[in-house]
Amino acid sequence: MNVQTKILIIDDDQRLGRTIENVLKSNGYGVCFANNGALGIQKAFEYNPDLILCDINMNPIDGYQVYNVLKESSLIDRTPFIFITGNSDLQDIRFGLNLGVDDYFVKPFDNSNLIRSIEKRLSKYRRLKEIGKQEFKALFKLSPYGIFLFDGNMIFEANPALVRILELDATKLTSYSIREILDIASFQKIEVRIHKCTKGLLNSFSENVSLASRNGQKKQVFLSVSVYEKYSNHTLMMGLVIQNPSNETVADVYVSEILKILKKENIVVTDAMGKKLTDILRIHTVKIKKQASIFSDRENQVLHLSMEGLPIKTIADKLSISDRTVEKHRSSMMGKTNSKNMIEVIVYALRNNLIDL
Amino acid sequence: MESKNILIGGGISRTELKMVRFTEFNEVEYSRIISAISHDISNPVAILKSNIQLLSNNFSKNENELNREILSMCDESAEELVRFLDNIRLINLSIKSIITPKIALFKIDDILNDRFLDIEKLSLNPKRIFIRSNPEFTEISSDLEFIRQILFNLLTNALKFSRAEVTLSISSTEASLEIEVQDFGVGIPENEVDEIFNPFFRGSNVKKTPGMGLGLSIVKALTKSLGGKIYLLSLINQGTILRIVLPNERAN
Numbered sequence: 001m002n003v004q005t006k007i008l009i010i011d012d013d014q015r016l017g018r019t020i021e022n023v024l025k026s027n028g029y030g031v032c033f034a035n036n037g038a039l040g041i042q043k044a045f046e047y048n049p050d051l052i053l054c055d056i057n058m059n060p061i062d063g064y065q066v067y068n069v070l071k072e073s074s075l076i077d078r079t080p081f082i083f084i085t086g087n088s089d090l091q092d093i094r095f096g097l098n099l100g101v102d103d104y105f106v107k108p109f110d111n112s113n114l115i116r117s118i119e120k121r122l123s124k125y126r127r128l129k130e131i132g133k134q135e136f137k138a139l140f141k142l143s144p145y146g147i148f149l150f151d152g153n154m155i156f157e158a159n160p161a162l163v164r165i166l167e168l169d170a171t172k173l174t175s176y177s178i179r180e181i182l183d184i185a186s187f188q189k190i191e192v193r194i195h196k197c198t199k200g201l202l203n204s205f206s207e208n209v210s211l212a213s214r215n216g217q218k219k220q221v222f223l224s225v226s227v228y229e230k231y232s233n234h235t236l237m238m239g240l241v242i243q244n245p246s247n248e249t250v251a252d253v254y255v256s257e258i259l260k261i262l263k264k265e266n267i268v269v270t271d272a273m274g275k276k277l278t279d280i281l282r283i284h285t286v287k288i289k290k291q292a293s294i295f296s297d298r299e300n301q302v303l304h305l306s307m308e309g310l311p312i313k314t315i316a317d318k319l320s321i322s323d324r325t326v327e328k329h330r331s332s333m334m335g336k337t338n339s340k341n342m343i344e345v346i347v348y349a350l351r352n353n354l355i356d357l
Numbered sequence: 358m359e360s361k362n363i364l365i366g367g368g369i370s371r372t373e374l375k376m377v378r379f380t381e382f383n384e385v386e387y388s389r390i391i392s393a394i395s396h397d398i399s400n401p402v403a404i405l406k407s408n409i410q411l412l413s414n415n416f417s418k419n420e421n422e423l424n425r426e427i428l429s430m431c432d433e434s435a436e437e438l439v440r441f442l443d444n445i446r447l448i449n450l451s452i453k454s455i456i457t458p459k460i461a462l463f464k465i466d467d468i469l470n471d472r473f474l475d476i477e478k479l480s481l482n483p484k485r486i487f488i489r490s491n492p493e494f495t496e497i498s499s500d501l502e503f504i505r506q507i508l509f510n511l512l513t514n515a516l517k518f519s520r521a522e523v524t525l526s527i528s529s530t531e532a533s534l535e536i537e538v539q540d541f542g543v544g545i546p547e548n549e550v551d552e553i554f555n556p557f558f559r560g561s562n563v564k565k566t567p568g569m570g571l572g573l574s575i576v577k578a579l580t581k582s583l584g585g586k587i588y589l590l591s592l593i594n595q596g597t598i599l600r601i602v603l604p605n606e607r608a609n
Binding site: 013015016019020022023026057086087106107108109110111306310311312313323324327330331334335339340341342 | 397400402404406439454457458459606
């Protein structure tokens with residue numbers, strides 16, 4: 001059966017926090033409540049929630065800082081993050097969405113709306129996770145380079161390419177530990193960093209290492225390790241093994257090679273997978289398809305000036321058009337984005353990368 | 358007596374209606390205060406509203422009537438606070454010029470549909486409202502929700518400050534939509550006519566009637582955003598005619 005969905009509430013108003021906790025609990029969610037920002041960050045790591053609800057206005061660490069700290073950690077950077085705010089100001093929303101926050105909830109709210117919005121975020125998150133997993137499986141099998149998953153020690157899974165590189169019996173590979181596939185000196189060189197990854201102190205690292213000798217010869221490989229997924233009591237890491245690294249364009253070759261394979265297999269590279277790839281390679285960004293802008297040039301100008309909070313009159317003056325024309329452009333943008341007001345247009349544009357800040 | 362006739366005899370020429378100039382007020386300061394208030398009361402209001410909902414979910418099918426009544430009074434009061442919050446936030450947004458109407462074509466008859474008659478909630482006896490809707494053009498391009506909100510505020514004001522009947526007339530031409538609300542109530546002192554549209558301003562003759570002074574400032578904010586104009590004629594203790602003229606966006 002389904003594991004209970006866990007939600008972390010971070011709010012320095014004890015009564016509001018408890019209230020939301022009760023609302024969520026009565027709807028069957030598991031809840032953890034932290035009554036300040038610092039505790040919230042700590043709980044996020046301990047509790048490993050599926051979604052975080054966070055107040056903005058807190059002292060001394062506010063919601064934005066909580067978000068920034070958590071985003072830095074690859075362990076929870078994909079967890080949906082919803083801000084709860086008492087302020088419906090444009091400034092706040094702009095700032096939050098610029099940070100990459102998933103949603104906003106303006107107090108007061110309807111209990112059922114809160115639940116609906118949470119469910120929407122969760123289902124999107126689950127879907128992305130599922131797509132990521134499928135993509136990973138495809139990549140895993142097809143990659144010309146060795147990939148393996150391990151928990152800092154034991155290897156859980158390895159792809160056919162790694163089996164080839166290690167010249168091992170495929171059926172036995174998963175009974176090995178990382179220590180056993182590397183030569184002793186190489187393992188010692190990276191041991192501390194692996195440990196750091198398991199503790200969430202490091203996201204990824206790369207090193208030239210030697211494989212444990214078989215048939216008397218030591219193979220030199222380039223090893224890249226990245227945290228893959230964090231569970232409540234262990235961390236799953238992904239290792240990438242590239243044979244005969246020529247120092248210049250390993251990553252280039254790798255990226256183009258993978259893209260070729262993906263194209264051949266008709267696999268679309270989405271955000272999550274692109275990010276995973278760049279995390280490992282940290283050199284090249286996989287081009288992620290961006291939605292073409294739906295606004296005209298003039299509409300874009302109006303949008304940017306509106307985002308500066310300028311009144312209609314000033315916008316009209318700046319663009320040498322009439323107030324009514326400014327209104328028309330705004331209405332047209334609202335029509336295109338199905339929004340009720342300019343804030344929603346801005347929110348839409350930010351979400352869909354239609355504008356830079 | 359002549360001016361009284363203008364007010365009471367509905368059909369007489371309304372040439373004395375004057376366009377309302379909107380006086381300047383310290384918008385930055387208002388905005389700052391509204392932000393502070395809305396921030397500080399949003400938590401308690403959120404807590405009240407959520408917990409009332411939780412409590413009502415916990416009620417059993419045969420919960421006693423008294424408890425139900427108590428909770429429903431709490432709920433209505435909390436809703437009133439929510440509306441207040443929504444209103445001051447709307448005013449704040451309008452001060453910052455970030456409300457923009459969503460223009461669409463709609464039937465003028467739709468303005469007064471059943472949903473609009475939510476006005477019954479206000480226990481102000483809407484049966485006193487007489488509607489004269491006789492639009493020449495049956496469709497208009499504007500923002501239906503904004504217009505409903507303008508009307509709602511005008512009617513609640515009219516009902517609140519008069520005991521007699523209230524007339525609502527809606528008419529249209531190809532170029533514009535006109536909404537007029539007439540009451541036979543307390544009226545607005547002449548020297549306060551411009552200021553009455555500022556947020557939190559209350560006429561000196563209605564201090565004893567409860568209210569926040571937000572209704573007309575919302576009417577003004579929404580009318581402005583629709584590119585409309587406000588005309589007014591008011592006489593103390595005789596009544597008020599308030600006319601909103603909104604452009605038909607399609608005609609432009």
